[in-house]
Amino acid sequence: MKLYLKIWRQEDRTSYGKLADYTLDNVSEHMSFLEMLDMLNEALVEKGERVVEFDHDCREGICGQCGVMINGRAHGPLSNTTTCQLHMRSFKDGDTIYIEPFRATAFPIIRDLKIDRTSFDRIIAAGGFISASTGQAPEANSIPINHETAEAAFDSAACIGCGACVATCKNSSAALFTSAKVAHLALLPQGKEEARTRVKSMMNQMDSEGFGHCTNTEACEVECPQEISVLNIARMNYEYNKSRILEK
Amino acid sequence: MNAKIPEGxxxxxxSNYKSHAKLVNPANxxxxxxxxxxxxxxxAxxxxxxxxQGYNVKSFCFQDTPRRAHSVAAQGGVNACKNYKNDGDSVYRMFYDTIKGGDFRSREANVYRLAECSANLIDQAVAQGVPFAREYGGYLNNRSFGGVQVSRTFYARGQTGQQLLLGSYQALMRQVAAGRIQLFSRHEMLELVVIDGKARGIISRDLETGEIERHSAHAVVLATGGYGKIYYLSTLAMGCNGSAIWRAHKKGAYMAGVSWIQVHPTSLPQHGEHQSKLTLMSESLRNDGRIWVPKKQNDTRHPNDIPEEERDYYxxxxxxxxxxxxxxxxxxRAAKERIDAGHGVGEMKNAVCLDFSKAIREQGKDKIEEKYGNLFRMYEKITGINAYTEPMLISPSAHFTMGGLWVDYELMTTIPGLFALGEANFGDHGANRLGANSLLQACVDGYFIAPYTIPNYLAGELKTGKIDVKDPAFDFAERKVRRQLGDLMHIQGHLSADYFHKTLGKLLYDKCGLSRSKEGLEEAIKEIKMLRERFYKELRIPGDxxxxxxxxxxxxxADYLELGELMCYDALTRNESCGAHFREEYQTPDGEALRDDQNFCFVSAWEYKGKDAEEELHKEPLEFTEVELAVRSYK
Known part of the structure; x- marks a missing residue:
């Protein structure tokens, strides 16, 4: 198939970017979206032009490094799918495709489609852990956790940190990302000791990074590759309120 | 070369080692x-x-955040001999399975330690909040993996690697917040700095600004993973590379078992020229899926149209x-044998069928969906095929490197102060790794071994004082890095790095992949040399x-083009077949690997001798006192 691409090109954090036009022929429907970009870059190398920079690594939907806006949707036209798992059979001959970076104040653009998501790291560093130093662990089966709780904790823990929730949110809120970690750890008995301080400090960090507030549009859940539920946000608010009440 | 195996x-x-290891006072x-x-x-x-423990740590990764490292992609599970199933597991049993699985080409003492520390790892991960699968009573669940007859694999659905990695990533970020770890993401190590024979730092490149930086330390740890991506098409992430260990090798660290690379039997087959990745489908699928090919050669019928009696469940x-x-x-190997004999299926005739119809008939679709739902969904996303109604098409793909930097019992390389952990070392897996042992080895090395052996080394460094990055060794290393980057940018040919990577990958897959021969390897060595020459004339790197x-x-x-050649030498000098290393000349009449314990019961460790010089082979003999060398049979 033949495609008309409009791709965001931007030199660095401080310069202005713009959409550039490319035409790509002989794209096979079996190719993944990123392989289509590889093909474009291969052609740019031959012409001696700077390639389109984009983030990617595992290409099997788990590392969370890839992610672009495709025709205005985070990770493209399919719901709950990373960009690397999107294949060209989702497009047709003659299509025009707009490709832009995830945009948010807290995700500065590094170059072209590459963004800086270290704000997520700082949210985790603010409390997204259980303080169990190496060597302190008791025998694993001494803390029974019922099947449903373990499964629910897994559902929250499955977040890959790609940032699609932020990119798709009209407020650029990181509530889904932050709440998934808060819920994962608050559900487990091991995580309860620090639950009160954790939720406050992670939410403060989230606000100070410049992410917006959650206004319950629930758009994030639609794009999330791991189908993280917005109910996590409800749990985070519950944990937050609980911690505020208990401190009084 | 001294493996420094403790007495006793x-x-x-x-235990003896731990009791006698030197300590560093908390204040120091x-x-x-x-x-x-x-x-x-x-x-992590x-x-x-x-x-x-209180040391100053600098942590580097090339990804945008530490949480993306490729451990994240491991699906199936992590082994530990907890014997929760009461099915006869023990430290010794696990040790024996791993030694046998590795075709008797690993060190007894290291493998025993791996099994010994496995139970602790599960405790540690649970304490961090890793949500392993649980039974209804609340206790941990297990499943079975290839090459063993007990259930010792702990798992978190099909994302065990991700969950374990998040555990260690969070532990890492906790120390970043505490100010004890300085984090350098989007940084790539480009050179090791050695002063007076000891590892003293690295030169790195900031992948955003391009800045070349100097970092000094009293010890350097390489935990940079495997180099299976050398085949280009592999189950690895696009960024996985061998550069850190290769550059350390050129500074004097020996490389061992270089050609022992595991090819995973169940990945998705290649479908076209532009493909970049062969996605892995977990080995756990083989618990219920049956593998077959058509009995007839070049059978073009749809798998569903091939009747039962015309299928070969090989x-x-x-x-x-x-x-x-x-x-x-x-x-x-069995899959390759059938594909090469003309029984392959799929568009490119390069796959075999993994069939769940019997399991679905017997257990019901719901049960299969509960066990493997995420994998079936992933399969459909990539191929557009619903595997509940027709067999999956799968094919072997390069996966894990058993080889890597040679290390002694303390995980120290031949350069004092340089340690190699996880897949980056030549490890405990011998010539073949068992499923669910790689997560284990990576964790055990990092959580339980290095925290004893590195302080043991550092105890001798207390009087050294701060290492100065103005040392001439840093000047020299930085100049070398700048020269190399400049040389690459100035080639101005017409071909992309990917072109050379793909060409090298194909060449190695054909001649130093699942099966190898003297002739093929000798050809490959010549062809790699030629390809390397072309690389330095025809490469083009646009941009700044x-x-x-x-x-x-x-x-x-550029590093792969050198490492690939050493892989071929390593395979060429090992005149036997063992584990993943299958030399066509050395096989039994029914096509099984034929080991030669008389002449090859050793680890091949290679020493770099300078540009264009042949590397020198050193042999570390493997002595078995606890197990008897046996023919590895799964018949």
Missing amino acids: KLSEKW RKKLDIIVVGTGLAG SCAASLAE LERRYPSFGNLAPRDISS GKVNSELEKAGRV
Whole structure:
């Protein structure tokens, strides 16, 4: 198939970017979206032009490094799918495709489609852990956790940190990302000791990074590759309120 | 080369070591700096554990955040001999399975220690909040993996690697917040700095600004993973590379078992020229899926139209006692044998069928969906095929490197002060790794071994004082890095780094892949030399010295073009077949690997001798006191 691409090109954090036009022929429907970009870059190398920079690594939907806006949707036209798992059979001959970076104040653009998501790291560093130093662990089966709780904790823990929730949110809120970690750890008995301080400090960090507030549009859940539920946000608010009440 | 195996009975060696290892006073620890390159399970767990003890740690990764390291992609599980199933498991049993699985080409003492520390790892991970699968009573659940007859695999759905990695990533970030770890993401190590024979730092490149930086330390840890991406098409992430260990090798660290690379039997087949990745489908699928090919050659019928009696369930036929759960090397080779004989299926005739129809008939679709739902969904996303109604098409793909930097019992390389952890070392897996042992080894190295052996080394460094980055060794190393980057940028040919990577990958897959021959390897060595010459004439890197993924790729491919040649030498000098290393000249009449314990019961460790000089082979003999060398049979 033949495609008309409009791709965001931007030199660095401080310069202005713009959409550039490319035409790509002989794209096979079996190719993944990123392989289509590889093909474009291969052609740019031959012409001696700077390639389109984009983030990617595992290409099997788990590392969370890839992610672009495709025709205005985070990770493209399919719901709950990373960009690397999107294949060209989702497009047709003659299509025009707009490709832009995830945009948010807290995700500065590094170059072209590459963004800086270290704000997520700082949210985790603010409390997204259980303080169990190496060597302190008791025998694993001494803390029974019922099947449903373990499964629910897994559902929250499955977040890959790609940032699609932020990119798709009209407020650029990181509530889904932050709440998934808060819920994962608050559900487990091991995580309860620090639950009160954790939720406050992670939410403060989230606000100070410049992410917006959650206004319950629930758009994030639609794009999330791991189908993280917005109910996590409800749990985070519950944990937050609980911690505020208990401190009084 | 001294492996420094402690004295005493096998079961007491690690305890003896720990009792006698030298310690560093807590007040002195903050005077000592440690660099850890790589933030996968081995790197993150090591960095976090050492920082918890009070050392100053600098942690590096090329990804945008440490949480993306490729440990994240491991699906199936992690082994530990907890014997929760009461099915006869023990430290010794696990040790024996791993030694046998590795075709008797690993060190007894290391493997025993791995099994010994496995139980602790599960405790540690649970304490961190890793949501392993649980039974209804609340206790931990297990499943079975290839090459063993007990259930010792702990798992978190099909995302065990991700969950374990998040555990160590969070431990790492906790230390970042505490100010004990300095994090350098989007940084790539480009050179090791050696002063007076000891590892003293690294030169790194900031992948955003392009800045070349100097970092000094009293010890350097490489936990940079495997180099299976050398085949281009593999189950690995696009960024996985061998550059850190290769550059350390050129500074004097020996490389061992270089050609022992595991080819995973169940990945998705190649479908076209532009493909970049062969996605892995977990080995756990072989618990219920049956593998077959059509009995007729070049059968073009749809798999569903091929009647039962015309299907060849070749694993069940050849290995009745392990059947579809035969170890990876054996399953992959058997698939290749059938594909080469013209029985392959799919568009490119390069795949075999993994069929769930019997399991669905017997257990119901719901049960299969509960066990493997995420994998079936992933399969459909990639191929557009619903595997509940027709067989999956799968094919072998390069996966894990058993080889790597040679290390002694303390995980120290031949350069004092340089340690290698996880897949980056030549490890405990011998010539073939068992499923669910790689997460284990990475974690055990990082959480439980390095935190003893690195302080033991550092105890001798207390009087050294701060290492000065103005030392001439840093000047020299930085100049070398700048020259190499400049040389690559100036070639101005017309071909991309990917072109050379793909060409090298194909060449190695054909001649130093699942099966090797003297002739093929000799040809490959010549062809790699030619390809290398072309690389330095015909490569083209457009763009500047800042964010430039073409430049990053070119540096890695340049290293692969040297490492690939050593792989071929390694395979050529081992005149036997063992584990993943299958030399066509050395096989039994029914096509099984034929080991030669008389002449090849050793680890091949290679010493770099300078540009264009042949590397020197050193042999570390493997002595077995606890197990008897046996023919590895799964029939």
